[in-house]
Amino acid sequence: MKKLFMVCFAFVLMTVGTVHAAGALTVQETLYQSNGSSVTVEGYIVGVPVSTTEVQQSGFTSNYALALADSPSETNMNEMVLVKLDSAYRSEWGLQSNPGKMGELIQVQGVVDPYFSHKGIENVSSITAATTDDGGSDNGGPSVSGYYENADGLTGSSLKAALHNIIDDHTELSYSDVWGALRDTDEDPYNANNVVLLYSGDSISKYENGGFVDEWNREHVWAKSHGDFGTSRGPGTDIHHLRPTDVSINSSRGNLDFDNGGSPLAEAPENFYDSDSWEPRDEVKGDVARMIFYMAVRYEGGAGEVDLEIANYTGTNGPYLGKLSVLKQWHEMDPVSEFERNRNEIIYADYQGNRNPFIDHPEFVEYIW
Numbered sequence: 001m002k003k004l005f006m007v008c009f010a011f012v013l014m015t016v017g018t019v020h021a022a023g024a025l026t027v028q029e030t031l032y033q034s035n036g037s038s039v040t041v042e043g044y045i046v047g048v049p050v051s052t053t054e055v056q057q058s059g060f061t062s063n064y065a066l067a068l069a070d071s072p073s074e075t076n077m078n079e080m081v082l083v084k085l086d087s088a089y090r091s092e093w094g095l096q097s098n099p100g101k102m103g104e105l106i107q108v109q110g111v112v113d114p115y116f117s118h119k120g121i122e123n124v125s126s127i128t129a130a131t132t133d134d135g136g137s138d139n140g141g142p143s144v145s146g147y148y149e150n151a152d153g154l155t156g157s158s159l160k161a162a163l164h165n166i167i168d169d170h171t172e173l174s175y176s177d178v179w180g181a182l183r184d185t186d187e188d189p190y191n192a193n194n195v196v197l198l199y200s201g202d203s204i205s206k207y208e209n210g211g212f213v214d215e216w217n218r219e220h221v222w223a224k225s226h227g228d229f230g231t232s233r234g235p236g237t238d239i240h241h242l243r244p245t246d247v248s249i250n251s252s253r254g255n256l257d258f259d260n261g262g263s264p265l266a267e268a269p270e271n272f273y274d275s276d277s278w279e280p281r282d283e284v285k286g287d288v289a290r291m292i293f294y295m296a297v298r299y300e301g302g303a304g305e306v307d308l309e310i311a312n313y314t315g316t317n318g319p320y321l322g323k324l325s326v327l328k329q330w331h332e333m334d335p336v337s338e339f340e341r342n343r344n345e346i347i348y349a350d351y352q353g354n355r356n357p358f359i360d361h362p363e364f365v366e367y368i369w
Contacts, residue, residue: 027070037112043068049082058313063094072103082115084122103312170354172233198243200268219245222295223255227306227319241291257314257322276315286334289327290358
Protein backbone atom coordinates (compact mmCIF):
# COMPACT_ATOMS: atom_id res chain seq x y z
CA MET A 1 0.00 0.00 0.00
CA LYS A 2 1.27 3.46 -0.87
CA LYS A 3 2.36 5.60 2.05
CA LEU A 4 1.10 9.10 2.61
CA PHE A 5 3.00 11.84 0.80
CA MET A 6 5.01 13.24 3.71
CA VAL A 7 5.93 9.83 5.10
CA CYS A 8 7.06 8.68 1.69
CA PHE A 9 9.09 11.85 1.13
CA ALA A 10 10.85 11.48 4.48
CA PHE A 11 11.54 7.81 3.80
CA VAL A 12 13.20 8.61 0.49
CA LEU A 13 15.43 11.24 2.02
CA MET A 14 16.50 8.93 4.83
CA THR A 15 17.17 5.85 2.75
CA VAL A 16 18.55 7.32 -0.44
CA GLY A 17 20.26 10.42 0.87
CA THR A 18 19.71 12.40 -2.34
CA VAL A 19 19.36 16.14 -1.83
CA HIS A 20 17.22 17.48 -4.67
CA ALA A 21 17.52 20.89 -6.23
CA ALA A 22 14.99 23.50 -5.27
CA GLY A 23 11.76 22.88 -7.21
CA ALA A 24 12.68 19.33 -8.23
CA LEU A 25 10.41 16.51 -7.10
CA THR A 26 11.51 13.05 -6.06
CA VAL A 27 10.08 10.14 -7.99
CA GLN A 28 7.89 9.24 -5.02
CA GLU A 29 6.50 12.78 -4.91
CA THR A 30 5.86 12.67 -8.63
CA LEU A 31 3.76 9.53 -8.22
CA TYR A 32 1.24 11.68 -6.33
CA GLN A 33 1.03 14.50 -8.89
CA SER A 34 -2.14 14.99 -10.93
CA ASN A 35 -2.16 14.24 -14.63
CA GLY A 36 -1.55 17.39 -16.62
CA SER A 37 0.78 18.91 -13.99
CA SER A 38 4.00 20.50 -15.20
CA VAL A 39 6.84 19.11 -13.09
CA THR A 40 10.59 18.77 -12.74
CA VAL A 41 11.43 15.31 -11.43
CA GLU A 42 14.85 14.12 -10.31
CA GLY A 43 15.69 10.44 -10.30
CA TYR A 44 18.11 7.71 -11.29
CA ILE A 45 17.85 6.07 -14.70
CA VAL A 46 16.95 2.45 -13.92
CA GLY A 47 15.92 1.03 -17.27
CA VAL A 48 13.74 1.12 -20.38
CA PRO A 49 9.99 0.45 -20.09
CA VAL A 50 8.86 -1.77 -22.96
CA SER A 51 5.41 -2.87 -21.77
CA THR A 52 2.98 -2.45 -18.89
CA THR A 53 4.83 -5.15 -16.95
CA GLU A 54 8.48 -4.94 -18.06
CA VAL A 55 11.34 -2.52 -17.59
CA GLN A 56 14.54 -3.68 -19.28
CA GLN A 57 17.53 -3.21 -16.99
CA SER A 58 20.07 -4.68 -19.42
CA GLY A 59 20.12 -5.71 -23.07
CA PHE A 60 18.28 -2.55 -24.06
CA THR A 61 16.24 -2.73 -27.29
CA SER A 62 14.76 0.76 -27.42
CA ASN A 63 15.59 4.46 -27.17
CA TYR A 64 11.96 5.50 -26.77
CA ALA A 65 11.62 5.87 -23.00
CA LEU A 66 13.35 5.82 -19.62
CA ALA A 67 12.34 4.61 -16.18
CA LEU A 68 13.36 6.77 -13.21
CA ALA A 69 13.50 5.84 -9.51
CA ASP A 70 14.75 7.30 -6.24
CA SER A 71 17.29 4.50 -5.90
CA PRO A 72 19.70 3.40 -8.65
CA SER A 73 19.07 -0.23 -7.64
CA GLU A 74 15.25 -0.09 -7.83
CA THR A 75 13.60 -3.06 -9.59
CA ASN A 76 9.92 -2.55 -8.63
CA MET A 77 8.10 -0.94 -11.56
CA ASN A 78 5.51 0.54 -9.20
CA GLU A 79 8.24 2.69 -7.65
CA MET A 80 9.24 4.19 -11.00
CA VAL A 81 8.15 7.10 -13.17
CA LEU A 82 8.26 6.40 -16.90
CA VAL A 83 9.57 9.11 -19.20
CA LYS A 84 8.60 9.16 -22.87
CA LEU A 85 11.52 10.32 -25.02
CA ASP A 86 10.60 12.34 -28.06
CA SER A 87 12.95 12.13 -31.04
CA ALA A 88 15.00 15.14 -29.91
CA TYR A 89 16.21 13.27 -26.81
CA ARG A 90 16.68 9.70 -28.05
CA SER A 91 20.19 9.93 -29.45
CA GLU A 92 21.58 11.49 -26.25
CA TRP A 93 19.52 9.75 -23.55
CA GLY A 94 18.14 6.51 -25.02
CA LEU A 95 19.73 3.50 -23.32
CA GLN A 96 19.98 1.37 -26.44
CA SER A 97 22.42 3.95 -27.82
CA ASN A 98 23.85 5.02 -24.43
CA PRO A 99 23.81 2.04 -22.02
CA GLY A 100 26.42 3.74 -19.83
CA LYS A 101 23.79 6.25 -18.72
CA MET A 102 22.09 3.50 -16.73
CA GLY A 103 22.28 4.60 -13.07
CA GLU A 104 22.81 8.30 -13.80
CA LEU A 105 20.95 10.89 -11.75
CA ILE A 106 19.01 13.27 -14.01
CA GLN A 107 16.33 15.97 -13.93
CA VAL A 108 13.43 15.86 -16.38
CA GLN A 109 10.98 18.68 -17.06
CA GLY A 110 7.68 17.72 -18.61
CA VAL A 111 4.00 17.06 -18.09
CA VAL A 112 2.57 14.26 -15.95
CA ASP A 113 0.68 11.81 -18.14
CA PRO A 114 0.24 8.01 -17.97
CA TYR A 115 2.72 5.92 -19.97
CA PHE A 116 2.24 2.16 -20.28
CA SER A 117 -0.56 2.59 -17.69
CA HIS A 118 1.94 3.89 -15.12
CA LYS A 119 2.65 7.39 -13.86
CA GLY A 120 4.67 9.00 -16.61
CA ILE A 121 6.19 12.17 -17.98
CA GLU A 122 5.48 13.24 -21.56
CA ASN A 123 6.01 16.42 -23.58
CA VAL A 124 9.52 16.58 -22.17
CA SER A 125 11.07 20.05 -22.46
CA SER A 126 14.42 19.41 -20.74
CA ILE A 127 16.67 16.58 -19.57
CA THR A 128 19.84 17.45 -17.67
CA ALA A 129 22.41 15.58 -15.60
CA ALA A 130 22.01 16.08 -11.84
CA THR A 131 25.24 14.63 -10.52
CA THR A 132 25.82 16.99 -7.61
CA ASP A 133 24.29 17.48 -4.18
CA ASP A 134 23.18 20.99 -5.04
CA GLY A 135 21.30 20.05 -8.18
CA GLY A 136 24.14 20.33 -10.66
CA SER A 137 26.12 23.37 -9.62
CA ASP A 138 29.85 22.71 -9.82
CA ASN A 139 30.78 24.15 -6.44
CA GLY A 140 30.59 23.08 -2.83
CA GLY A 141 32.88 20.12 -3.41
CA PRO A 142 35.68 18.92 -1.14
CA SER A 143 38.50 21.23 -0.17
CA VAL A 144 41.79 19.82 -1.52
CA SER A 145 45.26 21.18 -2.18
CA GLY A 146 48.69 20.15 -3.41
CA TYR A 147 48.51 17.48 -6.12
CA TYR A 148 44.73 17.92 -6.34
CA GLU A 149 44.53 21.72 -6.03
CA ASN A 150 42.94 22.13 -9.48
CA ALA A 151 40.00 20.03 -8.25
CA ASP A 152 39.38 22.16 -5.17
CA GLY A 153 35.69 22.78 -4.49
CA LEU A 154 34.44 20.97 -7.60
CA THR A 155 31.72 18.35 -7.92
CA GLY A 156 30.10 16.22 -10.58
CA SER A 157 31.36 16.32 -14.15
CA SER A 158 33.67 19.27 -13.39
CA LEU A 159 35.39 17.29 -10.64
CA LYS A 160 35.73 14.26 -12.91
CA ALA A 161 37.23 16.41 -15.68
CA ALA A 162 39.66 18.10 -13.30
CA LEU A 163 40.85 14.78 -11.88
CA HIS A 164 41.29 13.42 -15.40
CA ASN A 165 43.53 16.35 -16.28
CA ILE A 166 45.57 15.84 -13.11
CA ILE A 167 46.25 12.12 -13.65
CA ASP A 168 46.18 12.05 -17.47
CA ASP A 169 49.84 12.52 -18.36
CA HIS A 170 52.06 9.78 -16.96
CA THR A 171 54.79 7.37 -17.89
CA GLU A 172 53.37 4.43 -19.84
CA LEU A 173 55.01 1.05 -19.26
CA SER A 174 55.48 -1.75 -21.73
CA TYR A 175 53.59 -4.93 -20.96
CA SER A 176 56.84 -6.74 -20.14
CA ASP A 177 57.76 -3.92 -17.72
CA VAL A 178 54.59 -4.71 -15.77
CA TRP A 179 56.09 -7.94 -14.36
CA GLY A 180 58.82 -6.07 -12.50
CA ALA A 181 56.49 -3.26 -11.43
CA LEU A 182 54.02 -5.67 -9.83
CA ARG A 183 56.83 -7.33 -7.89
CA ASP A 184 57.28 -3.96 -6.17
CA THR A 185 53.71 -2.68 -5.92
CA ASP A 186 52.20 -5.92 -4.61
CA GLU A 187 55.08 -7.13 -2.45
CA ASP A 188 53.97 -9.06 0.63
CA PRO A 189 54.65 -6.68 3.56
CA TYR A 190 55.57 -9.71 5.70
CA ASN A 191 57.78 -11.46 3.12
CA ALA A 192 59.78 -9.33 0.68
CA ASN A 193 60.37 -12.37 -1.56
CA ASN A 194 56.66 -12.76 -2.32
CA VAL A 195 53.72 -10.96 -3.87
CA VAL A 196 50.14 -11.07 -2.56
CA LEU A 197 47.60 -12.34 -5.09
CA LEU A 198 44.51 -10.18 -5.46
CA TYR A 199 41.63 -12.66 -5.45
CA SER A 200 43.01 -15.55 -3.41
CA GLY A 201 45.09 -13.53 -0.95
CA ASP A 202 47.87 -16.12 -1.30
CA SER A 203 51.49 -15.06 -0.91
CA ILE A 204 53.80 -16.68 -3.45
CA SER A 205 57.28 -16.09 -4.85
CA LYS A 206 57.69 -12.94 -6.92
CA TYR A 207 59.29 -15.05 -9.63
CA GLU A 208 56.63 -17.77 -9.91
CA ASN A 209 55.02 -15.79 -12.70
CA GLY A 210 53.94 -16.90 -16.15
CA GLY A 211 51.08 -18.82 -17.69
CA PHE A 212 51.17 -22.21 -15.98
CA VAL A 213 48.87 -23.55 -13.27
CA ASP A 214 49.70 -22.19 -9.79
CA GLU A 215 51.81 -19.38 -11.23
CA TRP A 216 50.69 -15.76 -11.12
CA ASN A 217 49.96 -13.53 -14.05
CA ARG A 218 48.87 -9.96 -14.79
CA GLU A 219 45.15 -9.45 -14.15
CA HIS A 220 43.44 -6.51 -15.85
CA VAL A 221 40.89 -5.58 -13.20
CA TRP A 222 39.15 -3.48 -15.84
CA ALA A 223 38.93 -6.42 -18.24
CA LYS A 224 40.80 -5.50 -21.42
CA SER A 225 37.98 -6.73 -23.67
CA HIS A 226 35.76 -4.00 -22.18
CA GLY A 227 37.17 -1.35 -24.49
CA ASP A 228 39.29 -3.68 -26.63
CA PHE A 229 42.55 -2.08 -25.50
CA GLY A 230 44.51 -5.32 -25.17
CA THR A 231 47.98 -5.03 -23.68
CA SER A 232 49.01 -1.86 -25.48
CA ARG A 233 50.68 1.00 -23.63
CA GLY A 234 48.12 3.04 -21.76
CA PRO A 235 45.05 1.22 -20.38
CA GLY A 236 46.55 -2.16 -21.23
CA THR A 237 49.63 -1.55 -19.07
CA ASP A 238 48.34 0.88 -16.43
CA ILE A 239 49.44 -0.70 -13.15
CA HIS A 240 46.85 1.22 -11.18
CA HIS A 241 44.48 -1.59 -12.30
CA LEU A 242 46.90 -4.45 -13.00
CA ARG A 243 47.35 -6.92 -10.14
CA PRO A 244 49.01 -10.32 -9.63
CA THR A 245 46.48 -13.16 -9.65
CA ASP A 246 46.60 -16.93 -9.77
CA VAL A 247 46.54 -18.04 -13.42
CA SER A 248 43.46 -20.26 -13.18
CA ILE A 249 41.55 -17.84 -10.95
CA ASN A 250 42.29 -15.08 -13.44
CA SER A 251 40.86 -17.33 -16.14
CA SER A 252 37.71 -17.94 -14.08
CA ARG A 253 37.14 -14.21 -13.64
CA GLY A 254 37.67 -13.64 -17.38
CA ASN A 255 35.91 -10.43 -18.40
CA LEU A 256 32.97 -10.64 -15.98
CA ASP A 257 31.41 -7.49 -14.57
CA PHE A 258 31.49 -6.92 -10.80
CA ASP A 259 28.40 -7.65 -8.70
CA ASN A 260 27.29 -9.53 -5.60
CA GLY A 261 26.22 -13.15 -5.72
CA GLY A 262 26.83 -16.39 -7.54
CA SER A 263 28.53 -19.63 -6.55
CA PRO A 264 31.80 -19.85 -4.61
CA LEU A 265 34.87 -20.51 -6.73
CA ALA A 266 36.24 -23.91 -5.73
CA GLU A 267 39.86 -22.76 -5.87
CA ALA A 268 39.20 -19.60 -3.84
CA PRO A 269 35.78 -19.93 -2.16
CA GLU A 270 35.76 -16.38 -0.78
CA ASN A 271 35.12 -15.28 -4.37
CA PHE A 272 31.77 -15.81 -6.11
CA TYR A 273 30.75 -15.85 -9.75
CA ASP A 274 27.89 -16.53 -12.12
CA SER A 275 27.29 -16.15 -15.85
CA ASP A 276 27.78 -12.39 -15.93
CA SER A 277 29.43 -11.25 -12.70
CA TRP A 278 32.31 -11.71 -10.28
CA GLU A 279 32.36 -10.94 -6.55
CA PRO A 280 35.88 -10.77 -5.06
CA ARG A 281 36.71 -11.57 -1.46
CA ASP A 282 35.66 -8.98 1.13
CA GLU A 283 39.21 -7.83 1.87
CA VAL A 284 39.70 -6.41 -1.65
CA LYS A 285 36.20 -5.31 -2.63
CA GLY A 286 37.09 -1.67 -2.03
CA ASP A 287 40.43 -2.08 -3.83
CA VAL A 288 38.59 -3.35 -6.90
CA ALA A 289 36.06 -0.52 -6.79
CA ARG A 290 38.71 2.19 -6.51
CA MET A 291 40.68 0.72 -9.42
CA ILE A 292 37.54 0.81 -11.57
CA PHE A 293 36.80 4.41 -10.54
CA TYR A 294 40.37 5.37 -11.47
CA MET A 295 40.07 3.82 -14.94
CA ALA A 296 36.77 5.57 -15.67
CA VAL A 297 38.37 8.94 -14.85
CA ARG A 298 41.80 8.39 -16.43
CA TYR A 299 40.53 7.10 -19.80
CA GLU A 300 38.08 9.60 -21.27
CA GLY A 301 38.63 9.23 -25.00
CA GLY A 302 41.26 11.94 -25.47
CA ALA A 303 44.32 11.56 -27.72
CA GLY A 304 42.80 8.54 -29.42
CA GLU A 305 42.39 6.60 -26.16
CA VAL A 306 39.33 4.57 -25.25
CA ASP A 307 36.52 6.25 -23.26
CA LEU A 308 35.77 3.92 -20.34
CA GLU A 309 32.45 4.25 -18.48
CA ILE A 310 30.95 2.48 -15.47
CA ALA A 311 27.47 1.10 -16.08
CA ASN A 312 24.91 0.23 -13.43
CA TYR A 313 24.16 -3.23 -14.78
CA THR A 314 25.95 -6.47 -15.57
CA GLY A 315 26.35 -8.21 -18.91
CA THR A 316 28.05 -5.15 -20.37
CA ASN A 317 29.97 -4.95 -23.62
CA GLY A 318 32.03 -2.34 -25.41
CA PRO A 319 33.93 0.15 -23.19
CA TYR A 320 31.54 -0.35 -20.26
CA LEU A 321 31.97 -2.25 -17.00
CA GLY A 322 29.47 -2.74 -14.17
CA LYS A 323 28.02 -2.49 -11.66
CA LEU A 324 28.22 1.07 -10.37
CA SER A 325 25.84 0.82 -7.41
CA VAL A 326 27.62 -2.30 -6.10
CA LEU A 327 31.08 -0.83 -6.61
CA LYS A 328 30.02 2.17 -4.53
CA GLN A 329 28.85 -0.18 -1.78
CA TRP A 330 32.17 -2.04 -1.85
CA HIS A 331 34.05 1.26 -1.70
CA GLU A 332 32.20 2.10 1.52
CA MET A 333 32.35 -1.32 3.17
CA ASP A 334 36.08 -1.88 2.52
CA PRO A 335 37.92 1.39 3.27
CA VAL A 336 41.35 2.24 1.91
CA SER A 337 44.04 0.01 3.41
CA GLU A 338 47.69 0.65 4.13
CA PHE A 339 48.53 -1.83 1.36
CA GLU A 340 46.64 0.34 -1.14
CA ARG A 341 48.25 3.55 0.09
CA ASN A 342 51.72 2.05 -0.19
CA ARG A 343 50.93 0.72 -3.66
CA ASN A 344 49.69 4.15 -4.76
CA GLU A 345 52.90 5.78 -3.54
CA ILE A 346 55.14 3.31 -5.36
CA ILE A 347 53.27 3.75 -8.63
CA TYR A 348 53.50 7.53 -8.28
CA ALA A 349 57.14 7.76 -7.19
CA ASP A 350 58.76 4.91 -9.13
CA TYR A 351 56.72 4.04 -12.19
CA GLN A 352 53.93 6.15 -13.65
CA GLY A 353 54.11 9.51 -11.88
CA ASN A 354 50.36 9.69 -11.30
CA ARG A 355 48.06 8.72 -8.45
CA ASN A 356 44.68 7.08 -7.86
CA PRO A 357 42.50 9.94 -6.57
CA PHE A 358 40.03 7.59 -4.89
CA ILE A 359 42.71 6.17 -2.62
CA ASP A 360 43.89 9.64 -1.59
CA HIS A 361 40.37 11.10 -1.33
CA PRO A 362 37.68 8.42 -1.00
CA GLU A 363 35.04 11.16 -0.75
CA PHE A 364 35.55 11.96 -4.45
CA VAL A 365 33.40 8.94 -5.34
CA GLU A 366 30.18 10.39 -3.94
CA TYR A 367 30.90 13.82 -5.40
CA ILE A 368 31.17 12.33 -8.90
CA TRP A 369 28.78 9.35 -8.85
